[in-house]
Amino acid sequence: MFSEIVGNKQAQEVLRRMLAQGRVPGAMIFAGPEGVGKKLYALELARVLNCDARHGDEACGECPACKRIWRLSLSTADDQEAAKQIIWSGHRDVGLIRPAARFIVVDQVRELERETNFRPHEGARRVFIIDDADRLNESASNALLKTLEEAPPTTLLILITARPSGLLATIRSRCQIVRFAPLPAAEVEEFLVSRYKRSGAEASLAARLARGSIGRALELNIDAYREQRESMLGVIEALIAGGGGDRERLLRAAEELTDAKRKDEYEPRLDALQTLLRDVWLLTLRTPGAELINEDARERLARLSAGVESRRAAAWISQIEELRQQLGVNINRRVATDALFLSMAAA
Numbered sequence: 001m002f003s004e005i006v007g008n009k010q011a012q013e014v015l016r017r018m019l020a021q022g023r024v025p026g027a028m029i030f031a032g033p034e035g036v037g038k039k040l041y042a043l044e045l046a047r048v049l050n051c052d053a054r055h056g057d058e059a060c061g062e063c064p065a066c067k068r069i070w071r072l073s074l075s076t077a078d079d080q081e082a083a084k085q086i087i088w089s090g091h092r093d094v095g096l097i098r099p100a101a102r103f104i105v106v107d108q109v110r111e112l113e114r115e116t117n118f119r120p121h122e123g124a125r126r127v128f129i130i131d132d133a134d135r136l137n138e139s140a141s142n143a144l145l146k147t148l149e150e151a152p153p154t155t156l157l158i159l160i161t162a163r164p165s166g167l168l169a170t171i172r173s174r175c176q177i178v179r180f181a182p183l184p185a186a187e188v189e190e191f192l193v194s195r196y197k198r199s200g201a202e203a204s205l206a207a208r209l210a211r212g213s214i215g216r217a218l219e220l221n222i223d224a225y226r227e228q229r230e231s232m233l234g235v236i237e238a239l240i241a242g243g244g245g246d247r248e249r250l251l252r253a254a255e256e257l258t259d260a261k262r263k264d265e266y267e268p269r270l271d272a273l274q275t276l277l278r279d280v281w282l283l284t285l286r287t288p289g290a291e292l293i294n295e296d297a298r299e300r301l302a303r304l305s306a307g308v309e310s311r312r313a314a315a316w317i318s319q320i321e322e323l324r325q326q327l328g329v330n331i332n333r334r335v336a337t338d339a340l341f342l343s344m345a346a347a
């Protein structure tokens with residue numbers, strides 16, 4: 001039921017109004033960041049439209065149609081072979097396509113086009129979700145455009161994307177856009193405590209790290225984060241040691257950070273360092289009531305930031321951002337990290 005989905009009440013209101021007025025368009029774009037509920041809302045809309053015991057603008061959630069449609073929410077992201085075709089829910093009128101590899105390709109859209117032409121098999125509306133729609137390649141985009149023009153009014157296409165600008169303008173103009181926003185940290189925290197029984201301290205840290213995405217909050221491993229954070233606090237200590245940094249300790253930290261045995265830890269650790277430096281920077285500004293991401297480490301961060309000028313903390317953050325932009329390119333991490341830490345010390 002809509003009333004059970006957390007966050008984005010404004011988008012929910014838009015959908016409810018469409019349902020109440022019986023004016024759900026033939027094509028929509030759900031646009032907004034990853035992990036804020038776009039797909040859940042799309043599935044819920046498919047349920048309301050096909051529920052056997054609908055109450056106004058709410059699906060019952062209990063009838064066979066509702067239950068079978070919901071199975072799509074459990075479909076996993078890693079079966080590439082299955083993803084080359086329409087992934088059906090348990091309901092014959094509700095399915096989804098998404099990139100099987102890098103792109104959604106024209107064969108997928110052609111299959112979709114065939115299906116959109118059928119009348120509903122058992123429900124009232126055929127609903128097709130196109131996940132990561134900004135990854136339609138050129139020929140698939142053109143095929144979709146044709147589908148959008150020709151689909152009968154009993155079909156609903158919902159394009160889900162975090163980058164609506166990646167869609168053809170001609171596709172965008174044929175769809176009604178519903179916008180989704182990041183969730184406030186308090187909402188994410190409340191959700192983690194009430195639905196997932198996370199402890200208060202853990203939920204609150206996860207919520208602040210998740211940048212408004214419930215999806216990200218659920219994926220986070222807080223114990224792992226705390227460990228990463230601990231080692232990155234050591235880097236900050238080394239940066240401020242003696243005023244200009246402890247060179248030897250920084251180079252040791254760079255060596256440890258780029259250890260080939262922990263290749264996958266590299267970026268999460270840089271992430272952790274960045275959140276810590278953001279907090280240090282906030283503390284140097286001495287704004288009353290400023291909320292830290294690492295609120296649970298406030299005392300330690302306050303001690304560290306006491307000897308740092310805000311100009312220096314801001315420079316550190318941009319230096320890390322610069323390095324992270326280069327990570328996409330093939331750089332030698334060890335050399336780049338040595339250089340990063342030494343130039344941070346000199347900042």
Ligand SMILES: [Zn+2]
Nearest residue numbers: 051060063066
């Ligand atoms: Zn139902």
